[in-house]
Amino acid sequence: MTVAARAPLHDLAVCGGGISGLALAYLAGTRGVADVVVLEGAGRPGGKIQTEWVDGFCCEWGPQGFLDNVPETLALVAGLGLDGELVRADDAAGDRFIARNGRLRKVPLSPPAFLTSDVLSLPGRLRVLLEPFQRRGALEESVFTFAARRIGREAAEVLVDAMVTGVYAGDPARLSLPATFPKMRAMERDYGSLVRAMLARRKSGGGGPAGPGGTLTTLRLGMQQLTDALASALGAGVRLGVPVERITRGAGAFAVRLGDGSEVAAKQVAVAMPPGAAARALGELLPEGAVAALQGIPYAKVAVVMTGYRAPHPFAHPTRGFGFLVPGRERRRILGSIFCDATFPAQAPAGATLLRTLLGGARDPGALDLSDGELLALARRELDHFLGGDPEPDFVRIIRHDYGIPQYTLGHLARLDEIERAAAAIPGLHLLGNGFHGIAANACVVEAERIAAAVAGGA
Template identity: 90%
Template sequence: MTVAAPVPPHGLAVCGGGISGLALAVLARARGVADVIVLEAAGRPGGKIQTEWRDGFCCEWGPQGFLDNVPEMLALVSRLGLDGELVRADDAAGDRFIARNGQLRQVPLSPPAFLTSDVLSLPGRLRVLLEPFQRRGAEEESVFTFAARRIGREAAEVLVDAMVTGVYAGDPAQLSLPATFPKMRAMEREYGSLVRAMLARRKSGGGGPAGPGGTLTTLRAGMQQLTDALASALGPAVRLNAPVAGVTRSEHGFSVRLADGSELATRQVAVAVPPGAAAQALAPLLPNGAVAALQGIPYAKVAVVMTGYRAPRPFAHPTRGFGFLVPGRERRRILGTIFCDATFPAQAPAGATLLRTLLGGARDPGALDLPDGELLALVRRELDHFLGGDPAPDFVRIIRHDYGIPQYTLGHLARLDEIERAAAAVPGLHLLGNGFHGIAANACVVEAAKAAAAVATVAGAA
């Protein structure tokens, strides 16, 4: 009788093959970590990043792009040999619109333009000017409380709500300011005023209050080109249809149990799945408080409705610019619409118009329950209202994300603290992904780079 030789443990098992997990696997390998494996529940890699082309129209299921000013992301793109594939947003995409009192208003891009703009009422604009004279707030407060205190209720309800809708599909009254916009909290702490901070940073070349500047960027074939390249670089190290059911300690480090009951030994394990799934997988390993904290990170549901039109200029509005956002106080059912062909002209056939309308979010999760026909009819009514005209689309694609965007609600930093202290007590365990320190693809790559350094340190010490 022959006895099978014991299978040596993997160097690193990465649970989750979204951009966070894939980037970590590539970067850990680059740092010399041997025998890395990625375990992905779905039948394809990429997670939220997915691009589909139909009849010349590009349909992004998740992110449309990333800002081109984060060194870790640019370094990853270069490592994959994709520098020549980067596509920056058209200059025209600098124009943005916000709905106020049922109409689209152009967002002013300079202080003088703001003073004469109709994006806020005159009293609303004057109140913004009083920003430097407002008192500081509590250590943790909601984005809405912070904004209403500093720039007034109207600007909070229109400008800040729109920004939160655009980034998080979230409710500004629920989101934690230091967790979602840490830079704003830091500016207030350091300078006592956002205006004073911006003036000081402008002198030193820094970015605005919501974060660093930069140009929205994608790849020639869309965002999936990035995750496809990561997955190709990893080759057979990416195992699809491999949902992780649980992680426990073992003599070599960890034992990862898959949903089919099989077990895999690994020296280190990185969990790059959404926090709810991480809670399940790590329940055997982490104390109850940390598991509850993981479960306490909620997600907003998001529906994406893509509509494409072959006829040139099918609406009264020229649909030039990046698109428009609809603050909650407008009581409409869409969160906003991106003018995709104006932003990235190659994402639609020449002369055609491609729109991407978002619905749902923390404000209206029930929108995802509407059947496709009703959802499309709703979008057409809303586009008619804001853009003028109800042309029949030649291309339609509807995508629902039940777990769309994590919400860093009040208490997020305390939850993070509990989770990270518990994870740090388990050497060789790493946690990352968009549920913790930033929801942008860039933030995921920054976290992946940090995790790769930590994995390499542990591997070196082993």
């Protein structure tokens, strides 16, 4: 009889090698957790973060950047020796546009500009002025209910819908305010009014091109430079093409079963996979209620259509600025389009225009059923509608995310509570990723830092 060689006992196994898992593995290492293995199902590290360069056009599959106002991300970048590689959005990206009644309107950036802007009707603007006099709301309500109560229905349908579209590709009537925009709930709680809170914030400074409270930032080679640097710092500690199927716990160690039937043993396990995959892997370890809560975190499908044009000024409407968003009430089929070359000039050849048009989202999941040709034709029709002109693109890339952006719908905080109470009852088990406490790359790094500290402390 042959005795199978005992699997080495790692200090930490991280399941999922997106930015959450890679950052956790790296940060745990810097805190003295010596033997860390990352188990990634796909054939490449980085998850949603993927950058492709074609003939001088930069194609970001997922995030385009992160706001430079989160110290944890900047410290991570500096720790990897990449601070000289940071690229901040150009000042030209300061202008943003919102579609209203079929036309793009500049988003006003100051109270006087708002009063004279055509982004809302006059009654809509006057209703916003009544914001300080509105009553407080329930502890949990949808983003739409909150916004309509505080700033009126029109501003909710135009301004807030556009913001939710831009960040979540989501439906404001289904998203939970305290889970998605906790700062707004806090502003109402602490100041009784968003206007009063914003005035107080303006006094203390902040803000920059392409991002309230920070400047949109990427790296010279694109976002993948960050995940590539993490993966190469981790070296052989990153295993690719090894989907995690089941996580169980025996005497003093976790066993992680992989797709090929082999097992990895570790003293602690961190699950940095999307909640649906986490639910499948943790089915034997977590109680039914927590598994159902994980399964209850839905995702919006998103398609990204990248189009590049070598001819200068290919559209009637100038594509200077960050880009434009299209609220649901416009009844159009794109969520918006980002003017990539204006935001990050080095991401397109000199004089060229690069647009990143988003389709799908909670509003229009059926868009992902279209063929590539149909998606491109649809994006071009919509760009023609808003920007004027249908120039032939010199560069096209179509990217589909069937599990694009997690939706923190009503009840999200209760689901999180159930999941986290169950996980806390199993010492050494950790959950992270953008399905839980924040959908942006910055939030992933903040969570990774918090969990690295817990892992190092042996929790």
